[in-house]
Amino acid sequence: MRTTRTVPAAAALVAAAALALTGCGTDAGGKAADKPATVEKQEKGGTVLDQPFDKPDLTLTDTRGDKYDFIEETKGHPTLLYFGYTNCPDVCPLTMSNIAVAKSKLSKEEQKKLRVVFVTTDPERDTPEELGKWLRGQDPSFIGLTGDFDTIQAGARSLGVSVEPSYKKKNGDIVSTHGAQVLAFSPKDDKAHVLYTEGNTDPKILDGELPQIIKGENP
Numbered sequence: 001m002r003t004t005r006t007v008p009a010a011a012a013l014v015a016a017a018a019l020a021l022t023g024c025g026t027d028a029g030g031k032a033a034d035k036p037a038t039v040e041k042q043e044k045g046g047t048v049l050d051q052p053f054d055k056p057d058l059t060l061t062d063t064r065g066d067k068y069d070f071i072e073e074t075k076g077h078p079t080l081l082y083f084g085y086t087n088c089p090d091v092c093p094l095t096m097s098n099i100a101v102a103k104s105k106l107s108k109e110e111q112k113k114l115r116v117v118f119v120t121t122d123p124e125r126d127t128p129e130e131l132g133k134w135l136r137g138q139d140p141s142f143i144g145l146t147g148d149f150d151t152i153q154a155g156a157r158s159l160g161v162s163v164e165p166s167y168k169k170k171n172g173d174i175v176s177t178h179g180a181q182v183l184a185f186s187p188k189d190d191k192a193h194v195l196y197t198e199g200n201t202d203p204k205i206l207d208g209e210l211p212q213i214i215k216g217e218n219p
Contacts, residue, residue, distance in 0.1 A: 052191035056155035060147035063132030079115040079185040085122035086134040100139040102206030122176040188216035
């Protein structure tokens with residue numbers, strides 16, 4: 001049985017700020033999150049939040065070109081939320097692939113309940129069509145959302161996830177700076193009680209924890 005410990009508030013704030021600066025294909029750039037979270041640190045896997053996050057008020061466009069109200073569409077469903085972009089060279093595809101592998105091992109009933117939502121941090125390039133094509137290569141059931149950058153950034157920051165405008169490097173590469181956290185929302189109260197950081201989304205970890213999250217329990 002895994003044990004948990006409560007991190008002192010000051011240490012938790014520093015840790016959360018550091019996590020917010022983690023992104024794919026970037027240096028440690030970007031601003032600290034607006035709302036760092038105090039956490040109960042676990043040895044492996046998801047981190048249980050001492051103060052759960054409410055779902056962000058995000059109404060964006062899905063891969064079919066329809067409006068998608070995140071709060072309403074995922075209400076009462078266990079939900080994993082991730083902010084990233086399709087041109088990410090490493091962290092984003094690996095994270096989504098890990099989730100897809102773990103999801104495939106769930107029972108059919110568990111898979112039916114779970115919602116996995118990917119919100120782009122590079123909406124200028126990630127059109128509904130591009131998002132749909134990319135996510136079908138991961139799992140056709142994954143939900144992709146794009147739209148106004150300011151709306152996306154505000155929604156991410158309300159969860160302690162840092163998202164900054166895309167920029168072009170000297171070599172011409174375009175980089176989207178974003179946090180690498182996955183937020184897990186409970187079906188019981190629609191709040192995020194568990195957070196996964198980069199490196200903690202290994203399928204072996206998710207295999208054991210997703211069934212609990214789907215039930216509305218903390219791992």
